[in-house]
Each structure stands twice: as C-alpha cells, then as structure tokens.
Amino acid sequence: MIRVILTDIEGTTSSISFVHDVLFPYAAEHLPEFIREQQDNPEVSRELNLVAEESGTDRDDTEALIGVLQGWIREDRKATPLKALQGMVWEQGYQQGELKGHIYDDAAHYLQQWHDRGLRLYVYSSGSVKAQKLIFGFTTEGDFTPFFSGYFDTRIGGKKEPEAYGNILKELGVDAGTILFLSDVEAELEAAEAVGMKTAWLVRDGELPETERYVARNFAEVDAALLLKR
Template sequence: MIRIVLTDIEGTTSSISFVHDVLFPYAAEHLPGFIRAHHEDTPAVAEQLDAVAQASGIDRQDIEALIDILAVWIREDRKETSLKALQGMVWEQGYQQGELKGHIYPDAADYLKRWHDRGLRLFVYSSGSVKAQKLIFGFTSAGDFTPFFSGYFDTRIGGKKDENAYRNILAELGVDAATVLFLSDVEAELEAAEAAGLKTAWLVREGELPETGRFVARDFTEVDTLLQKR
C-alpha cells in the first residue's frame, strides 16, 4: 500500500518553462552581483565558492572567473550542488522581495493538499537545492505549500538517474520501497527508482503518450486513481 509520495518538481508539479524561462534567467542576471556583494562576508556563499573552485580548477581568489564558470554552468543546466545552492540564495532574495512567484499546476496544488489531508506523507526529490525547493513551494502563486511536505531531497542524496540515490532515500525514510510512489516526467529517473523497488508514475503533461508498460498520467488527478487502487 502506498503511504509516501515522492515527487519531482520540474515538469511534474511545476512547468518546465517556469524553471528555464524565469528562474534560470533570474539567477543568471542576479548571481554575479550577489557573489560580488557577499563572497567575503557571508560564510554560506564562501563555502559554495570553495566547492565551485574545487570542481572547476579555478583559483578560489579569482572571483570573476568563478562567476564566469557559474554562468556557463547555468547555461548548461549543470547539476552541480554548489551552483544549485548559490542559485537558491539568489532566488530566496527574489521571492522575499516579491519579484518571483513559484509556479504550481492547479491539479498538483489540489492533490498535494488532498493527499496530505488523507494521511499520505509527501516528499520532494529534485536536482534543485533543498532551499530552492522550499522557496518554489513556499512562495507559489497559489500560496504556501511547505506545510504539506514532510521533507526534501536534492543531489546530495545522489543523482536522480542513479538507483543508489533512491536506496539512500529509502534508508533515510526507513520504509519499504513498495510503500513509496515516485512521480517524475523523466523516464530515466523512473527506471532508477524502479530498480530500487519504488512504485512510479510517469507524468506526461503534453504531447503524445508513450507506449510503455509503466503507469502514465497526464496530471495528478490521474495519479490519484492509482493511489485509490492501492
């Protein structure tokens, strides 16, 4: 019986266009100034810049070169934990200043609340940092959804296409794999989750439905039919 819903964000609860057309450009525009302003007096920023320097081989003291490589990583949608953490800090400012509002599909907003009220435990697993996850759900155009979630996972638990990441999540939650339903719009992520024993639902919100043996849903309303059966 499904007791936990583990959900992706981009393409699942929220539109891909919001992430790529709003969040990424916002970070690209504001990250350089944010780093220049905080690289000396903010330990959390300094810690992430240390990680950027280590991953890139760039001199830690060359702030402009670090800013340049971060801009490249943003364009590449690089899954670097340090980049995601710095983006999260910039987005936090944007959300708090009212310049950003997180997108959430109406059906996702509806059923996240319903599932929570029904007693299901809800968790997020995204390549975006935990901070970014909390921001997108905490400042949505439909209100604050963070009270409905029991926890968050990012790439520190492992890559989303890596079977071991899902085993790590199971170990963290202390539950049997068969009690967890993972929602994503990326088939490779679903395959990794299934290899770890999780149940899955493939969100295909647009375009033709794939020919597959796994459960496919257009929206959370259809996902709920699967939950009702189990």
C-alpha cells in the same frame, strides 16, 4: 499500499517553462552581483570553495568563479554548489516579491488532499533543498511547505542513479513498495524502480509514449488509478 509520495518538481508539479524561462534567467542576471556582495558570507564562501575545487579555478579570482557559474547555468549543469547559490539568489527574489513559484492546479489540489488523507509527501529534485522550499513556499497559490515532510536534492545522489533512491529509502525507513515516485523523466523512474519503488510517469504535453510503465497526464489520473484503491 502507498503510504509515501516522492515527487519531482520540474515538469511534474510545476512547468518546465517556469524553471527555464523565469528562474534560470533570473539567477543568471542576479548571480554575479550577489556573489560580489556576499562572497564573504560563510554560506556563500563555502559554495564558492566547491566551485573552485570542481572547476580547477583559482579560489581568489571571484570574477573567474562567476564566469564558471554562468557557464554552468548555460549548460544546465547539475552542479551542487551552483544549485545552492541559485537557491540563495532565488530566495532574495521571492522575499522581495519579484518571483512567484508556479504550481499546476491539479498538483496544488492533490498535494493538499493527499496530505490530508494521511500520505507523507517528500520532494526529490536536482534543485537545492533551499530552492525547493522557496518554489513551494511562495507559489501563486500560497504556501505549500506545510504539506511536505522533507526534501532531497543531489546531495543524496544523482536522480538517474539507483543508489540515490536507496539512500532515500534509508532516510525514510519504509518499505520501497510503499513509496510512489512521480517524475516526467523516464530514466529517473527506472532508477527508482530498480530499488523497488512504485512510479508514475507524468507526461503533461505531447503524445503519450508507448510503454508498459504507468503514464498519467496529471495528478488527478494518478490519484484515481493508484491511490484511491489504497
């Protein structure tokens, strides 16, 4: 019986185009000035220390660190300090009304319904926890953060690594078979299945893959096939 829903964001609850065509360009444009203005902020400074350590860049060379971060953005690198700094920039954009998080209509409907039916909802995304809370807190359909019990990012482990899902299991303290993981990336589903989680592969566009794995176009199909029988 499914008691917990663990969901990805990009391509699952929200469009990939929103992340790549809106959020990433916004961060790339505003990150340099944000770092120059906020580099003495302890939270920002801590992440810059990690950027310097991971890249081998002189910590005192702010412009070089900015260059490293811009390169990571172009590479779509899943670097934890980059995700944290992007989250800070996006927070500023959301609070100033320049950004609104995208959420699919079916995801908006079923996230609320699943919560109301007593399911515990969690997010696991490569974006920082801060970025996750922002995208759900400032959506075009309102604030969805009250429906979630918690959030996980790459600090818990890489999304294609079974160990990360094992760590999530330890955090949640429930049997793996009671968790349903939703994602649009097959390698992530395989990693979750390796520790015993149930999965649903969201394929919102294009041809459906030939696979024995459960595939759905939207959350309505997930609900009808996997949750109404719970």
